[in-house]
Amino acid sequence: xxxxxxxxxxxxxxxxxxxxxxxxxxxxxxxxxxxxxxxxxxxxxxxxxxxxxxxxxxxxxxxxxxxxxxxxxxxxxxxxxxxxxxxxxxxxxxxxxxxxxxxxxxxxxxxxxxxxxxxxxxxxxxxxxxxxxxxxxxxxxxxxxxxxxxxxxxxxxxxxxxxxxxxxxxxxxxxxxxxxxxxxxxxxxxxxxxxxxxxxxxxxxxxxxxxxxxxxxxxxxxxxxxxxxxxxxxxxxxxxxxxxxxxxxxxxxxxxxxxxxxxxxxxxxxxxxxxxxxxxxxxxxxxxxxxxxxxxxxxxxxxxxxxxxxxxxxxxxxxxxxxxxxxxxxxxxxxxxxxxxxxxxxxxxxxxxxxxxxxxxxxxxxxxxxxxxxxxxxxxxxxxxxxxxxxxxx
Ligand SMILES: Cc1cc2nc3c(=O)[nH]c(=O)nc-3n(C[C@H](O)[C@H](O)[C@H](O)COP(=O)(O)O)c2cc1C
Ligand SMILES: [Fe+2]
Ligand SMILES: [Fe+2]
Numbered sequence: 001x002x003x004x005x006x007x008x009x010x011x012x013x014x015x016x017x018x019x020x021x022x023x024x025x026x027x028x029x030x031x032x033x034x035x036x037x038x039x040x041x042x043x044x045x046x047x048x049x050x051x052x053x054x055x056x057x058x059x060x061x062x063x064x065x066x067x068x069x070x071x072x073x074x075x076x077x078x079x080x081x082x083x084x085x086x087x088x089x090x091x092x093x094x095x096x097x098x099x100x101x102x103x104x105x106x107x108x109x110x111x112x113x114x115x116x117x118x119x120x121x122x123x124x125x126x127x128x129x130x131x132x133x134x135x136x137x138x139x140x141x142x143x144x145x146x147x148x149x150x151x152x153x154x155x156x157x158x159x160x161x162x163x164x165x166x167x168x169x170x171x172x173x174x175x176x177x178x179x180x181x182x183x184x185x186x187x188x189x190x191x192x193x194x195x196x197x198x199x200x201x202x203x204x205x206x207x208x209x210x211x212x213x214x215x216x217x218x219x220x221x222x223x224x225x226x227x228x229x230x231x232x233x234x235x236x237x238x239x240x241x242x243x244x245x246x247x248x249x250x251x252x253x254x255x256x257x258x259x260x261x262x263x264x265x266x267x268x269x270x271x272x273x274x275x276x277x278x279x280x281x282x283x284x285x286x287x288x289x290x291x292x293x294x295x296x297x298x299x300x301x302x303x304x305x306x307x308x309x310x311x312x313x314x315x316x317x318x319x320x321x322x323x324x325x326x327x328x329x330x331x332x333x334x335x336x337x338x339x340x341x342x343x344x345x346x347x348x349x350x351x352x353x354x355x356x357x358x359x360x361x362x363x364x365x366x367x368x369x370x371x372x373x374x375x376x377x378x379x380x381x382x383x384x385x386x387x388x389x390x391x392x393x394x
Pocket of ligand 1: 253254255256257258259260304305306307308309310337338339340341342366367368
């Protein structure tokens, strides 16, 4: 609950969630997160950019009290997801003259999700501006940052771009501005991988759309503020590019050690061929780490034992997630072990419909791997090496 001034008359009034460890009941938050809200005092009107998660409502309200904010004219809603919009109803109640400024689509969501009434809205279009006296807000529609209603707000005079989820990071830190770029790079990449990677092509367009804006500061709604915008813009450019790296991601499970033996033999075979390997034992793995590895990798090898005539349920879950995240993988393969038979390979292949991958010949062995099975794994490693070489990755 610390109010801080970013630039003259522009304040951070959000909340840091140090203890949160799960988002959307799915995404691990190893470093917590923050819900950034910003108050802009124009010479004539006062605008609040986004709010906070309902669990932190009291912190936003205390921050506004600390700043002795007696009136809010506009609540700018860049995104309707509740971690940013959830406190809007409370603010509307506390500041009865306030209007919610947003685009049509976001308005519809806010009516459905938070039951805000029609008369509280001011609807804006792409590039429309709103004067608050000596400061001007420009709204830049950017649908599908990960929901269809997202937008950015550009504060012209101060050259600040408020991007909400876009370019943000789940990171609880007392730093208002980024100090440790390495740490934020990791957190922002994790966030991109989990939330924005499925919309990579659209994200690319958003980057182009803001390319000619003069931006001195990027103020997202999670994680620290960027006073060197090119740091995060360049990182995003790399992540959304069509380039893949000489990397193999291996999500795996083994109940009794056979698949595990295959995976560890295969890891060494790839390392010996100069290929970077990122194995994820799904009984222990953080799925955010798996998502991050998928941002750059050229190849995925899914390794599972046969269970009840199909892949292990945890592998099914991970495969579903991989497919939904739409990484730019080029090759996929299945390896594993079985006892008497089933449809694991077919099942996994059929789950990868979103990926534009070439499926390589699987290596599925009966029971514990034997000499000829290790040879098959060597051949698979050779094949992956050849494919990566052909793409110029090696
Ligand atoms: C709960 C369970 C269900 C299984 N269901 C099948 C099956 O439907 N078809 C099959 O071929 N093997 C089945 N098996 C046998 C395993 O696939 C086989 O033992 C395999 O070698 C296990 O590999 P792992 O050591 O990597 O766990 C099952 C094993 C267990 C424990
Ligand atoms: Fe969101
Ligand atoms: Fe968010």
